[in-house]
Amino acid sequence: MSNSSREKWLPKLIDAALPVFATLAALLVGAIMLLLLKVNPLEAYRAMWDGAFGSQNAVAETLVKATPLLLVGLGICISFRGDVINIGGEGQMIVGAILGTLIGITLTDWPGWAVIPLALITGFIGGAIWGGIPGFLKAYFKVNEILSTVMMNAIAVQLMNFLLRGPMIDPAQAELASKIPQTARLLDAFRLPRWIPTRLHLGALIAVILAVLVYILLWRTSWGYRIRAVGQNPDASRYAGIKVKNYIVLALVLSGAFAGLAGVMQVYGVNYRMITDGSASGFTGSAGFNGIVAALFGQLHPLGTIPASILFGALLVGANKMQRVVQVPSALITALNGLVVVFVVSSEIWRRRRQKRRMAVAARELEDQPPEEEECDPEDKPEVMA
Amino acid sequence: MISDLFSMTVLVGILASGIRLATPYLYAAIGETFSQRSGVLNLGVEGQMLLGAFAAFFIALTTGNLWLGVLAAMGVGALMGLAMAFVTINLKAEQGISGIGFYLFGLGLSDLLFQKLLGTVETVKGFPKVQIPVLSDLPVIGEIFFRQNLLVYIALLLVPLAWFVLNKTTLGLKIRAVGENPEAADSLGVSVARVRYFTIILGGTLSGVAGASLSIALLNVFQQNMTSGLGFIAVALVYFGAWRPWGVLGGALLFSLVNSLQLWVQVLGIPIPPDIAVMMPYILTILVLVLTVSRVRSPSALTKPFDRGE
Numbered sequence: 001m002s003n004s005s006r007e008k009w010l011p012k013l014i015d016a017a018l019p020v021f022a023t024l025a026a027l028l029v030g031a032i033m034l035l036l037l038k039v040n041p042l043e044a045y046r047a048m049w050d051g052a053f054g055s056q057n058a059v060a061e062t063l064v065k066a067t068p069l070l071l072v073g074l075g076i077c078i079s080f081r082g083d084v085i086n087i088g089g090e091g092q093m094i095v096g097a098i099l100g101t102l103i104g105i106t107l108t109d110w111p112g113w114a115v116i117p118l119a120l121i122t123g124f125i126g127g128a129i130w131g132g133i134p135g136f137l138k139a140y141f142k143v144n145e146i147l148s149t150v151m152m153n154a155i156a157v158q159l160m161n162f163l164l165r166g167p168m169i170d171p172a173q174a175e176l177a178s179k180i181p182q183t184a185r186l187l188d189a190f191r192l193p194r195w196i197p198t199r200l201h202l203g204a205l206i207a208v209i210l211a212v213l214v215y216i217l218l219w220r221t222s223w224g225y226r227i228r229a230v231g232q233n234p235d236a237s238r239y240a241g242i243k244v245k246n247y248i249v250l251a252l253v254l255s256g257a258f259a260g261l262a263g264v265m266q267v268y269g270v271n272y273r274m275i276t277d278g279s280a281s282g283f284t285g286s287a288g289f290n291g292i293v294a295a296l297f298g299q300l301h302p303l304g305t306i307p308a309s310i311l312f313g314a315l316l317v318g319a320n321k322m323q324r325v326v327q328v329p330s331a332l333i334t335a336l337n338g339l340v341v342v343f344v345v346s347s348e349i350w351r352r353r354r355q356k357r358r359m360a361v362a363a364r365e366l367e368d369q370p371p372e373e374e375e376c377d378p379e380d381k382p383e384v385m386a
Numbered sequence: 387m388i389s390d391l392f393s394m395t396v397l398v399g400i401l402a403s404g405i406r407l408a409t410p411y412l413y414a415a416i417g418e419t420f421s422q423r424s425g426v427l428n429l430g431v432e433g434q435m436l437l438g439a440f441a442a443f444f445i446a447l448t449t450g451n452l453w454l455g456v457l458a459a460m461g462v463g464a465l466m467g468l469a470m471a472f473v474t475i476n477l478k479a480e481q482g483i484s485g486i487g488f489y490l491f492g493l494g495l496s497d498l499l500f501q502k503l504l505g506t507v508e509t510v511k512g513f514p515k516v517q518i519p520v521l522s523d524l525p526v527i528g529e530i531f532f533r534q535n536l537l538v539y540i541a542l543l544l545v546p547l548a549w550f551v552l553n554k555t556t557l558g559l560k561i562r563a564v565g566e567n568p569e570a571a572d573s574l575g576v577s578v579a580r581v582r583y584f585t586i587i588l589g590g591t592l593s594g595v596a597g598a599s600l601s602i603a604l605l606n607v608f609q610q611n612m613t614s615g616l617g618f619i620a621v622a623l624v625y626f627g628a629w630r631p632w633g634v635l636g637g638a639l640l641f642s643l644v645n646s647l648q649l650w651v652q653v654l655g656i657p658i659p660p661d662i663a664v665m666m667p668y669i670l671t672i673l674v675l676v677l678t679v680s681r682v683r684s685p686s687a688l689t690k691p692f693d694r695g696e
Contacts, residue, residue: 037502085482143675146429146482147622154615154668162661279614292486329501331610335494338433341487342469345479 011358015351016304019297022343023311030336037328044326051321052314058321060198064270066313068093068262068284070207072291073298073305074214075131075258080300081218082251083231088134088149089259089288090280091156092127096260097267097283098163099126101274104186104267105168112189119190120206120264127260128253130156135252139245145252153288157280164276182275192269201269210258214302227251262287286334290316293337296344312337394526396650401530404639404646405538406604410435410596410613411638412541414620415627416548417592419634422624423552424585425565425687426474429485431593432617433492434466438597440496443608444503447510452602456537459598460591466492467590471583478691489617497610504608512606513537537595537603544592548631561585565685568692578692593617622671628682640674641667 031041052062072089079086100123107115134148164181173180192201218224229237230247238244263284267274276282294312298304315337319330414431421428438459446455470488473479513535522532552558563571564581572578600616601608623641627633648663 033498087486137672137676141676143672144622144625147618147625147675148672150615150618151622151668151672155665158661158665158668162659165661166659279611281611289486289490292483293490296483329498331494331497331501333494335491335498338487338490338492338494341490342473342479342484345484345487346473346477348479349477 011354014354015299018347018351019299019308019340019344022347023297023340025343026336026339029339030332033332033335034328039326039328044322044328047322047325048315048318050318050325052318057198058317060195060200061317062310062314063204064199064201064313065285065316066309067201067204067207067269068266068287069291069294069312070211070305070309071262071265072259072287073295073309074207074211074302075127075255076292076295077214077298077300077302077305078218078227078258079131079251079255080295081231082227082247083234084135084138084248084251084255085146086131086134086149086252086255086259087146087289087292088131088152088256089262089291090284090286091149091153091288092130092256092259093263093266093284093288094156094160094280095130095263096123096125096127096257097263097274098160098168099123099260100264101183101186101267102168104190105184108187112187112191115190116192116268119268120261123264124257124261127263128257130260131256132249132253135249135256138252139248153280157278160274160276160283161278164274168274170273180275183273186268186272190268191272192265194269199270201265203265203269206265208306210261211302211306214258218302223247223250259288259291262291285316290337293341296341396654398526398529400643400646400650402533403649404643405530405542406534406642407645408638408642409538409541409599409604410616411620411623411641412544412635413592413596413599414617415623415634415638416544416631417589417596418621418624419548419627419629419631420552420561420585420592421582421589422688423565423629423685424561424582425568425685425690425692426471426582426586427481427485427621427689428467428470428586428589429482429618429621430466430470430488430492431485431589431596431620432613432615433489433496434463434590434593435597435600435613435617436492436496436611437462437466438594439601439612440499440597440608441594442598443510443601444499446512446602447504447508452513455602456595456598459594461594463590463592463594463597464587465590466593467587468583470590471586474586474691475579475582478693481689481691493611500608500610507607507609509607510602512601513603535603537599541599542635545631545635552631562685564692565687568687568690572692572694578694582692593620596620619667619671622675625684626671626674626678628678629685637674641671644670 027045034041034044051058053059072093075089076086100119103119103122104115130152134143134145134152137143137148138145161181164183165179168183169179170182170184173182192203194201218228226237226242226247227250229240229242230244234244274283290312294308295305297311298306298308315333319333322328323330414435418428418431441462442455442459445458446452466488470484473484474481515533515535518532522528524532552561560571560576560581563576564578568578597613600612605612619641623634623637626637627635644667648666651658651663652660
């Protein structure tokens with residue numbers, strides 16, 4: 001028993017370490033780029049570390065940035081496990097935020113304890129709708145979800161710009177000549193509690209709790225089992241009587257819902273209003289894309305996505321500090337995030353090879369011995385990346 | 387005011403700028419057609435375009451030579467294609483996700499280089515309009531087709547060329563075979579890897595030109611994230627065009643004409659909120675995908691890495 005458990009955790013440890021190596025490789029490439037920009041990489045990276053973890057406030061900012069990444073990432077865990085590639089996090093965040101904000105700026109005579117949960121749920125539903133449309137189109141019309149979610153992003157941005165310039169504009173702004181495209185500020189009573197003096201809000205804790213719930217959903221419920229089954233082998237799932245189309249829609253609905261929640265939390269926890277600079281990233285901070293990076297890094301495991309989100313939150317916050325201290329644009333970090341993604345998916349080949357070898361060994365052992373009751377490993381990763 | 391839309395000058399204007407706007411989509415989508423026909427989904431087009439746009443702009447600005455700019459964009463795109471090919475062919479990485487990685491890389495790097503090497507938005511004197519003798523004097527048609535810049539003409543010529551290569555040459559046969567049935571192609575002695583390397587690098591090169599057509603022919607500026615989703619739409623147009631160059635041309639023209647119409651609607655002051663008008667091409671693309679995709683079969687081996695089973 002001790003032997004077999006050792007055989008189990010060692011490969012798992014190597015699997016878990018692969019993303020770490022991928023990050024180190026990306027940071028190495030980043031160091032070369034910094035050298036080309038005539039900046040001392042050690043100095044730049046130290047500034048990043050300082051910015052991300054150097055003080056209580058820095059840590060809080062890192063967690064604030066990590067929260068939307070985690071929420072989007074949880075949705076990505078669900079959809080990618082179902083073999084549905086959701087690139088629409090940006091649009092889903094925006095739509096969730098729009099609907100959630102509507103609650104806060106219209107129900108101004110309601111008490112906070114009612115408005116906050118109602119707004120969060122509305123945001124969740126908004127994202128679910130925006131994700132559900134591409135899900136429906138994929139399931140019933142075979143429209144590639146990568147493309148439709150990208151289109152839905154563009155549509156959501158325009159919807160936001162239209163609403164914030166017109167129907168949802170702050171009444172005070174509507175009377176000014178400047179007409180800054182933003183909504184009214186949320187009432188004090190409607191704001192998520194903060195850990196004073198930092199900006200860290202209750203949303204971070206909610207996100208962590210949800211990570212546990214998503215883990216339970218994926219590995220302890222029949223919904224989760226079916227989403228994963230459809231992701232691994234849709235044909236076999238169909239023969240087993242699973243309504244594959246429904247689970248494709250469900251995967252995108254849930255995935256969008258978590259992104260929508262991320263969006264509404266940016267409003268109720270961080271900015272207290274919606275404001276647009278015309279682009280999606282102006283509102284989302286690209287969390288819709290970076291959440292994908294975080295989830296992949298966490299091996300599409302909800303609990304693994306927690307530290308991964310913190311890492312990427314730290315990179316983002318650190319990048320700002322780096323920009324101030326050594327005058328390197330924070331765009332460098334976007335490029336490095338891209339490299340991390342490329343390196344992580346590229347390193348999958350080694351994990352797959354080892355898995356193949358392990359299965360070959362197991363098959364040989366099975367032939368030698370009479371079959372024994374197999375210990376079921378609920379965390380065994382499906383081949384979504386294959 | 388609505389009636390203004392139907393005056394001759396406005397209609398000609400819409401069509402002429404529609405064709406002009408279609409150029410970047412055409413380059414990128416024709417390149418993507420090659421890689422998808424060989425079985426590889428390249429989602430990094432947007433990143434390749436951004437780096438191509440920057441390279442072309444920077445070289446054109448510093449040397450004053452537009453063709454050197456195009457060449458630089460091709461080189462940068464080809465390099466990105468080479469990296470994508472290595473990752474998806476040799477390391478068999480998931481194509482969609484690695485494409486997103488290359489997109490983020492191109493987005494970040496082009497922004498970084500822009501801020502470090504230029505700092506401010508500048509303009510460059512881009513490719514001028516070239517009036518084709520005789521033809522440009524034709525009424526209506528001359529104005530629409532024959533008073534464009536050189537990159538527009540090349541993009542339009544690329545369509546029949548791509549059709550010819552894909553359907554009438556052995557190279558095209560190999561590309562299609564590799565995309566439909568790599569095992570069979572392999573058993574006939576076609577190197578699946580080599581064909582895919584070729585198509586992905588070709589796709590990257592053309593994406594680079596697509597970026598150049600934006601930064602030194604259409605807009606003549608470089609800005610952060612100036613493509614804003616254009617590369618992803620080019621990928622959608624390949625599905626839309628059912629993996630055929632003429633279909634891609636149709637899709638690119640339709641999308642750009644709606645876009646051009648939407649711009650003219652704003653110019654003429656027709657009371658449709660501009661933000662809503664900008665949505666139209668995207669909504670249209672989704673609708674057309676709904677109507678076409680379910681009828682058309684994609685290349686069988688699309689997104690599937692090839693393993694010789696050694």
